[in-house]
Amino acid sequence: MQVDDIDRRILRHLQADGNQTMAELATEAGLSSGACWRRVEKLEASGVIMGREVVLDYRAMGYAVEVFLRITLDKTQSNAFNEFTKAARQIPEVGGIQTLLGRVDIRMDVRARDLAHYQEIYKARILALPHISDIEALMLISEVKNTEALPL
Amino acid sequence: MIELDEKDRAILQALKADGGLNAGEVGKMVGLTQPAVWRRIRRLQEGGVILSRRVRLNRVALGFEVVVYLGVKLAAKGRASLEDFERAVCAIPEVQLVQHVLGVYDYRLKVVARDLSDFERILRRRIMTLPGVGEVESNVMLSEIG
Numbered sequence: 001m002q003v004d005d006i007d008r009r010i011l012r013h014l015q016a017d018g019n020q021t022m023a024e025l026a027t028e029a030g031l032s033s034g035a036c037w038r039r040v041e042k043l044e045a046s047g048v049i050m051g052r053e054v055v056l057d058y059r060a061m062g063y064a065v066e067v068f069l070r071i072t073l074d075k076t077q078s079n080a081f082n083e084f085t086k087a088a089r090q091i092p093e094v095g096g097i098q099t100l101l102g103r104v105d106i107r108m109d110v111r112a113r114d115l116a117h118y119q120e121i122y123k124a125r126i127l128a129l130p131h132i133s134d135i136e137a138l139m140l141i142s143e144v145k146n147t148e149a150l151p152l
Numbered sequence: 153m154i155e156l157d158e159k160d161r162a163i164l165q166a167l168k169a170d171g172g173l174n175a176g177e178v179g180k181m182v183g184l185t186q187p188a189v190w191r192r193i194r195r196l197q198e199g200g201v202i203l204s205r206r207v208r209l210n211r212v213a214l215g216f217e218v219v220v221y222l223g224v225k226l227a228a229k230g231r232a233s234l235e236d237f238e239r240a241v242c243a244i245p246e247v248q249l250v251q252h253v254l255g256v257y258d259y260r261l262k263v264v265a266r267d268l269s270d271f272e273r274i275l276r277r278r279i280m281t282l283p284g285v286g287e288v289e290s291n292v293m294l295s296e297i298g
Binding site: 001003011014015018019046047048049050051052053054055056057059060061062068070085089096097098099100101102103104107136137138139140141142143144145146147148149150151152 | 153154156164167168170171172199200201202203204205206207208209210211213214216221223238241242245246247248249250251252253254255256257259260264289290291292293294295296297
């Protein structure tokens with residue numbers, strides 16, 4: 001669908017605050033609530049608005065350690081990507097697996113309760129994954145900014 | 153940190169899959185009444201486990217074709233403070249994620265761009281000119297597996 005300036009205005013306000021009522025959103029976007037509702041409806045139907053998501057704080061759930069692994073695969077093995085990602089998805093502590101174009105091939109997050117738990121996951125599960133040729137780890141100290149908002 | 157039981161975890165699982173579900177719908181999935189789910193969700197919010205709800209937009213449909221992860225090393229430590237770098241990098245609208253990390257890089261950034269030439273513009277004009285920025289490594293995201 002064609003997204004116009006008014007749609008973008010609605011999306012900007014929705015991104016800034018996902019908990020608004022339709023009436024609040026309409027006021028902020030300078031529209032009648034009927035017009036606003038029709039536009040949101042259309043944006044949802046066409047898949048521009050894909051839904052809502054909750055933002056969770058894993059530290060508050062007792063997962064104090066978050067490590068980003070940057071993995072280089074042995075590309076001489078055919079099917080290395082598929083076999084690796086299939087096995088990695090089986091590890092419950094692993095999330096957000098992405099394939100990349102650059103110096104590393106895969107990045108993924110590992111969440112653990114503490115460093116001892118992380119070491120256990122790393123030794124028993126991560127190092128057992130197929131076709132790894134190199135692993136680099138970055139440990140999260142603090143999140144300075146985290147938004148999914150697009151610069152509309 | 154708050155204690156979570158099996159039902160809390162089931163609620164979080166349901167909300168993670170679809171954050172638009174209301175308490176009644178979640179209740180049907182996890183076998184609790186609507187008021188019981190509502191009370192648990194409120195407890196999870198007050199305990200800081202659920203931080204917020206946000207809208208999920210289709211970035212490709214809105215013209216943002218490219219996602220790049222950057223590893224940034226700060227140059228000559230002490231010349232520019234971490235605060236200066238953090239303030240400036242957070243102000244860039246295309247930068248969605250800024251994480252201070254320990255390892256081969258000092259910061260990890262996620263950048264969205266319309267296309268590769270748009271990314272090049274952001275990299276040259278906004279990222280490379282940040283106070284204290286040193287080596288930058290870019291990895292273009294090809295796919296997200298979950």
